[in-house]
Amino acid sequence: MSSHDYDVAIIGSGPSGIGAATALSEAGIKGIVVFERETEIGGIPRHTHHPSFGLLVFKRPISGPKYIQALRKRCQSVRFETRTTVTTLRKDGYMEIATPKGVKTIRAKHIILATGARETPRHGRLTSGLRPQGITTTGALQQFIYGANMAPFSHPAIVGTELVSFSALWTLRSAGIRPAAMIEESSRITAYRPAALFARLLRVPIYYNSKITQIDGIEKARGLEIEIADGRHETISCDGVIFSGKFVGDNNVARASHLTLNPTTELPLVDQNWVSSDPDISVIGNAVHPADMGDHCYIEGLSAGKTVAEILRDGIEDYEVVEITHDAGIKLAAPSIVRLKRQEETKINISFHVNAPYSGNVTVKLGDEIVHQTSKRCRPARRITLKNVPITEAKGRDKCPIHVSLADI
Amino acid sequence: MKRAIGQNCGHSMLDTPTNAQSRSDLPWDVIVIGGGVVGCAITRRFALAGVRTLLLEKGSDILSGASKANSAIMHTGFDAPPDSIELACMKAGYNEYLDISGKMNLPTMKCGALVVAWDEAQLAELDGIVEKAHQNGINDVSLIDRQTLRSKEPGLSNGALAAVEVPREFVVDPWSAPLAYLTQAVRAGAEYRFNAEVTGGTFDGTNWHLSTDREVLTCKLVINCTGTKGDYIERICHEPEFEIRPRKGQFLVYDKSAASLINAIILPVPSPTTKGVVLTKTIFGNLLLGPTAEEQPGRENARVDHDVLQQLIETGARILPDLPTHEVTATYAGLRPATQFKDYQISANGDKNWIGVNGIRSTGLTASLGIATYVEQLCAETFGDLIRFEPPKTPFWPKMPSLAQGAERAYQTGDGTEIVCHCEGVTRGDIERALSSEIPAQSLGGLRRRTRVMMGRCNGFYCSARVAELTKGKLTPPLASEGDL
Numbered sequence: 001m002s003s004h005d006y007d008v009a010i011i012g013s014g015p016s017g018i019g020a021a022t023a024l025s026e027a028g029i030k031g032i033v034v035f036e037r038e039t040e041i042g043g044i045p046r047h048t049h050h051p052s053f054g055l056l057v058f059k060r061p062i063s064g065p066k067y068i069q070a071l072r073k074r075c076q077s078v079r080f081e082t083r084t085t086v087t088t089l090r091k092d093g094y095m096e097i098a099t100p101k102g103v104k105t106i107r108a109k110h111i112i113l114a115t116g117a118r119e120t121p122r123h124g125r126l127t128s129g130l131r132p133q134g135i136t137t138t139g140a141l142q143q144f145i146y147g148a149n150m151a152p153f154s155h156p157a158i159v160g161t162e163l164v165s166f167s168a169l170w171t172l173r174s175a176g177i178r179p180a181a182m183i184e185e186s187s188r189i190t191a192y193r194p195a196a197l198f199a200r201l202l203r204v205p206i207y208y209n210s211k212i213t214q215i216d217g218i219e220k221a222r223g224l225e226i227e228i229a230d231g232r233h234e235t236i237s238c239d240g241v242i243f244s245g246k247f248v249g250d251n252n253v254a255r256a257s258h259l260t261l262n263p264t265t266e267l268p269l270v271d272q273n274w275v276s277s278d279p280d281i282s283v284i285g286n287a288v289h290p291a292d293m294g295d296h297c298y299i300e301g302l303s304a305g306k307t308v309a310e311i312l313r314d315g316i317e318d319y320e321v322v323e324i325t326h327d328a329g330i331k332l333a334a335p336s337i338v339r340l341k342r343q344e345e346t347k348i349n350i351s352f353h354v355n356a357p358y359s360g361n362v363t364v365k366l367g368d369e370i371v372h373q374t375s376k377r378c379r380p381a382r383r384i385t386l387k388n389v390p391i392t393e394a395k396g397r398d399k400c401p402i403h404v405s406l407a408d409i
Numbered sequence: 410m411k412r413a414i415g416q417n418c419g420h421s422m423l424d425t426p427t428n429a430q431s432r433s434d435l436p437w438d439v440i441v442i443g444g445g446v447v448g449c450a451i452t453r454r455f456a457l458a459g460v461r462t463l464l465l466e467k468g469s470d471i472l473s474g475a476s477k478a479n480s481a482i483m484h485t486g487f488d489a490p491p492d493s494i495e496l497a498c499m500k501a502g503y504n505e506y507l508d509i510s511g512k513m514n515l516p517t518m519k520c521g522a523l524v525v526a527w528d529e530a531q532l533a534e535l536d537g538i539v540e541k542a543h544q545n546g547i548n549d550v551s552l553i554d555r556q557t558l559r560s561k562e563p564g565l566s567n568g569a570l571a572a573v574e575v576p577r578e579f580v581v582d583p584w585s586a587p588l589a590y591l592t593q594a595v596r597a598g599a600e601y602r603f604n605a606e607v608t609g610g611t612f613d614g615t616n617w618h619l620s621t622d623r624e625v626l627t628c629k630l631v632i633n634c635t636g637t638k639g640d641y642i643e644r645i646c647h648e649p650e651f652e653i654r655p656r657k658g659q660f661l662v663y664d665k666s667a668a669s670l671i672n673a674i675i676l677p678v679p680s681p682t683t684k685g686v687v688l689t690k691t692i693f694g695n696l697l698l699g700p701t702a703e704e705q706p707g708r709e710n711a712r713v714d715h716d717v718l719q720q721l722i723e724t725g726a727r728i729l730p731d732l733p734t735h736e737v738t739a740t741y742a743g744l745r746p747a748t749q750f751k752d753y754q755i756s757a758n759g760d761k762n763w764i765g766v767n768g769i770r771s772t773g774l775t776a777s778l779g780i781a782t783y784v785e786q787l788c789a790e791t792f793g794d795l796i797r798f799e800p801p802k803t804p805f806w807p808k809m810p811s812l813a814q815g816a817e818r819a820y821q822t823g824d825g826t827e828i829v830c831h832c833e834g835v836t837r838g839d840i841e842r843a844l845s846s847e848i849p850a851q852s853l854g855g856l857r858r859r860t861r862v863m864m865g866r867c868n869g870f871y872c873s874a875r876v877a878e879l880t881k882g883k884l885t886p887p888l889a890s891e892g893d894l
Binding site (some may be wrong): 039101148 | 710713824
């Protein structure tokens with residue numbers, strides 16, 4: 001066994017990565033490094049220049065870059081290595097990283113994956129049509145407008161009505177671009193209702209119950225054809241399309257590694273402390289629950305960092321693993337397993353997203369016993385958290401699964 | 410400065426008042442119309458033989474038509490029509506590719522293929538497939554039973570009954586190869602023009618005068634390699650005996666995680682009623698599923714269709730049950746320049762100094778080098794001394810940057826620049842080199858095919874703005890409006 005280059009290597013410098021680095025640093029861990037593959041740290045907030053961050057952490061809305069700057073100040077002693085890509089994860093804390101000098105292998109006592117999430121682009125959605133230029137995502141749009149001071153189009157259409165879709169609207173507005181339309185599959189917007197007012201204020205029509213049947217244009221996008229639920233077809237003249245939302249965890253490094261994936265979500269399996277199937281690797285933030293607000297990720301990073309400091313100090317004790325299952329209406333849940341220390345009760349927080357709107361009780365059963373029940377109003381693309389769900393050791397030892405259900409039972 | 414050299418090769422006759430100008434009054438020996446894989450291979454063959462050759466391409470880069478979208482398989486010809494021109498060209502092309510690919514650093518994934526039978530009717534066909542393969546001279550083709558098939562391909566669904574193994578079907582990089590052919594041609598003295606669509610032409614008894622929207626170009630011999638436009642362009646010379654009936658094939662590219670689901674290329678048993686699909690790894694480490702086969706009237710609009718792709722996924726899932734758990738990273742459609750005939754339509758018009766190279770269907774990538782040699786011979790036989798072939802000199806062998814999975818990439822050795830496209834491991838250096846190479850990328854498609862930038866699972870979520878900055882002023886159309894907002 002060779003020695004370790006670092007105590008903790010954190011992959012990704014978005015809010016969750018910075019959160020973990022901060023907590024580790026505060027816990028007195030010295031050898032911390034944060035690897036960031038881009039030329040600047042910050043993850044998604046880096047290119048989100050409007051004030052949609054900080055309400056929970058700083059009690060006021062601030063822009064993404066300022067948010068990252070403020071978070072960075074909280075962990076000044078931590079080393080951030082930009083232009084550094086983790087290409088391979090191995091067992092025993094080994095990983096390969098690529099820098100402009102080439103690839104090398106390094107080793108850390110613990111690895112924290114905080115690789116974030118990205119939107120599902122055109123091809124992943126199997127959208128019909130031609131393949132002109134000008135088809136993009138909100139994340140790319142923000143980098144065009146805020147980062148490069150360039151615009152890939154002058155009157156695009158926005159697909160989706162999640163919060164991030166309105167972020168696209170806001171980004172376009174800052175560049176003086178009024179989109180041709182917003183297109184939504186369902187009968188109402190996915191974001192909070194008042195967001196629709198923002199679109200109306202900007203005189204951007206929202207087409208509901210609509211799906212794209214054609215993207216037109218050979219070199220540059222020329223327009224969209226949509227089919228509305230009542231059978232009507234409309235042609236929207238536009239020179240670009242922004243596919244917004246439908247976030248997926250950017251888990252390709254994890255997927256190519258030895259880590260066990262949750263078979264339904266294909267995201268790395270993590271326990272209540274964000275530790276994966278490999279006790280030397282944690283996975284945090286939107287890489288396991290795409291996609292939550294920056295503040296949520298930062299707070300989660302703090303808590304995960306604290307746990308990792310404890311693991312480094314005490315090791316992971318003998319434990320039982322209990323699986324968390326859920327109804328089909330639940331899209332994903334984190335954690336997906338619980339590691340239970342012997343003869344102990346633990347309280348865990350379970351976060352999840354739903355596929356379709358749901359109002360009513362959410363029930364958690366441990367075997368046959370109801371251990372948690374609360375009334376929730378759930379909307380797709382929003383994080384729902386069940387707090388302090390008690391999991392007892394006795395039940396855990398029986399290998400009773402924990403089941404999350406959208407029902408009274 | 411490097412960029413200027415690249416432009417010189419492409420546009421020197423018009424743009425630079427150097428020694429090239431003195432030659433510009435002379436007619437070209439040969440003008441090749443169409444910069445698909447066949448046009449590139451023919452330009453190479455003629456240039457290497459000392460023939461003054463010009464390639465005209467209507468798109469903004471080579472491979473702007475049918476050649477950009479195929480399954481990238483180097484076929485042995487085991488199932489080609491016996492005694493066809495197609496089979497002869499495929500075999501010659503296959504052998505020449507293997508012969509020259511090493512010298513040009515072109516990758517070959519030697520994975521073999523399996524023609525898998527999924528029902529009794531298909532099972533009954535397998536013996537005939539082996540027999541035909543042997544008849545075509547592919548003697549290592551053999552039958553394997555269910556058990557052997559399962560051990561070779563554990564990812565296949567239980568419905569797989571048996572297979573014909575074709576050990577020498579390979580996978581190649583369908584874009585680097587034609588680029589290498591044209592690069593070698595350019596180094597041997599050929600020139601090319603992009604955005605040069607031929608709109609008409611006249612033959613004065615000695616020379617052809619071909620019009621593009623910018624100029625009139627004169628040559629002794631025209632070689633028509635325009636793929637899906639083949640019959641239109643053929644009419645400049647004569648009424649063609651064939652009609653191009655484009656056949657559309659839609660494909661799905663799965664993320665690299667899916668590639669380990671198979672080892673060999675999984676081919677369908679061909680049948681007149683059902684058209685099966687191919688599953689193959691790509692040289693870049695992805696998994697490719699397709700094509701569909703749809704007749705369509707249009708010559709350019711290769712649209713993908715959500716419902717058809719959804720059906721394709723279901724078809725794929727019947728072959729590989731684990732496939733749907735993997736992410737789709739790209740969808741595309743290609744148009745095959747099929748005709749009403751089975752065989753290629755290659756012919757020379759001895760009176761009018763014209764060669765038509767038409768109906769080169771999906772086997773064109775394999776056959777292109779063989780077609781080039783065939784056309785060279787056809788030219789010599791038909792036109793005698795009109796085109797003088799010199800004995801080959803030692804050619805320059807361009808070393809193509811290898812984009813293959815597992816090959817050493819710039820980010821691995823370290824070229825001093827950062828990775829820009831994270832999904833495909835493309836560095837800033839890779840992009841800069843593609844913009845200043847012998848045949849520089851002048852469009853986003855050209856840059857993507859040369860580097861793989863923006864070809865990955867995120868479709869440019871992370872890198873497209875950065876690519877727009879790095880390519881400012883160099884691509885048409887640009888990725889974004891330039892200058893301050």
